[in-house]
Amino acid sequence: MKKTLVSALTTALVVGAASTTFAAANPFSDVPADHWAYDAVSQLAADGVIEGYGDSTFKGNRNITRYEMAQMVAKAMAKNTSGADKALVDKLAAEFAEELNNLGVRVAKLERNADMVKWNGKAEYTFTRNHFEGKTNAEDRDENDNKFLFRLEPSAEVNANWHVNARLDAWIDSANDGAKVKSTGAVDDGTKVELKRIWAQGDYKNFTVKAGKFANTIANDLVFDDPFSGVELAFGKQLKGIVDYGRVKADTLNEGKIGIPDVSTYWGVGVKYDAGKKLSARAGYQNFNLDNKGWVAENEDKIGIWSIGAGYKFDKNFAIDATYARSSLDEKVSNEKTAFAYGVSYKGAQAANKGSWGAWVGYRYLGAAAALHPTYDVVKSGYKGLELGVKYVPFKNIITQVQYGTGSKIADNTKYNTLFGRVEFLF
Incomplete structure (x- = not known):
């Protein structure tokens, strides 16, 4: 008492x-x-x-x-x-x-006030091994990559409707304990810290507004899985419309092939349907300006990419998904102006549930003029091939995964295979 x-x-x-x-x-x-x-x-x-x-x-x-x-x-x-x-x-x-x-x-x-700023993040280790078969008299080639990533994602409440969000990434090449030897013989520390995203977001009853640098959400699986700087308006619930406008860095968007400049003006429109039941669908159109070089035909200064996709859940375990994209570039890149991906998944790893797991198998054809920077880990832009993967949660908030990809380069049919492994510690 x-x-x-x-x-x-x-x-x-x-x-x-x-x-x-x-x-x-x-x-x-x-x-x-x-x-x-x-x-x-x-x-x-x-x-x-x-x-x-x-x-x-x-x-x-x-x-x-x-x-x-x-x-x-x-x-x-x-x-x-x-x-x-x-x-x-x-x-x-x-x-x-x-x-x-x-x-x-x-x-x-x-x-x-205690919840005004929320922090999420993760630490992860990723191993990638690429093997390329030599053509004619060329020798086979292997590439290994080991990286550590530390990510922080703060979200600060401004008022009842608005938040400010960010993503800060720091990563290191662990192969040489962070040291990297340049072609000149100089040693770089092999580390990098970058503010990847920063944006303000207003959430209202029937629409959401974003302004800043944030993730693309139109065809982000197949066309480009990268952030851009600009504004976005999304409206609707089960049937959602998306309008984007801004600028995007081209250093990951195949600029050497299709001629996207260092910074490209970008706009896109998309529509998504997802009632939380069995069927989901999406479609979009995205436009980038070009520098008229590489694959680009004369007098062509823009590239337009339209995409369509759908998914279907048979039950709580099995689901299928397929997506297709096509670019406006002419016959000079006729074998790479289309991209498509389809696959089937079983169950799914849930970070909060120890022992949960999921597996998938899919086929990817990623023409570089349509799949500028897709989200896939073992089949890259400009390649086609089979992808297999499994994720497992050994402990709460720890996710492990292994992927294997095998196929060939679209341009010259060079054979390749990739082994990919990752462990993530979420907090």
Whole structure:
């Protein structure tokens, strides 16, 4: 009982200290010893509505403050009282209404402020081994890659509708403990830290607005899985429309082949349908300006890519998905102006569920003029081939995965295979 009183007093002090502005009546002033509230609380304690407040620990030996009394009243109000007890609770609530109101508001604000900035992130290790078969007299070639990544993703609340979000990535090439020898003989540390994304997002009942640098969501599986700088308007629920406009860096968008400049003007429109049941569908059109070089025909200064895709869930375990894209580039790249991917998946790894797992198999044909920077790990842009993968959660928030890809380069049919492994620690 005394511990309960101390707890109530401590809570009242902490909450009261959170602000220098109080009610007109000092909440820390004592309730007079002859105040009727003592008898009322004693009666409620005797009736079991409030536990431990029916003896001299708070009555007779010493007085208590109005905030302490408000704490007791709040506990009584949480009970399902009736009859005379309810009348007493109502009378007490009216007497200490100002303290109850202030206490409730301040507690709510403290909880809200504690959640103003949320942090998520992960640490991951990725191993990739690529093997390319030599053509004619050329020798086979192997490439190994080992990388550590540390990612932070803060989200800060601005108001009820707006948040500011970011992604900060730091990675290191672990093959040489971060050291990398350049062609000149100089040694680079092999590490890099980059602010990958930063944007403001406004969420409203029927639409969402983004401004800054954020992830593309139109055909991000097949056409390009990269962020861009600009604005986005998305509207609708089950049937969602998306409109994008901005600028995109071309260093990952096959600029050496199709002539996308260092920074390209980009716009796109898309539509997605997903009722959370069995069928989902999507379609989009994306446009980039060009530098008229590489594969690009004369007088062609833009590339347009349209895409369409659909998925179907047979039950909670099996699902299929297929997507197709085609670019506007002419016959100079006729064998790489289309891209498509299809596959079947079984179950799925869930980070929060230890022991969960999933597997998939798919085929990818990723013509480089349509699949500028697709999301796939073992079949890259400009290649075609089979992909197999499995994910497993050995412990909560730890995801392991292994993928294998085999196929050939579209341009010259060079054979290749890729082994990919990753472990992620989520927090």
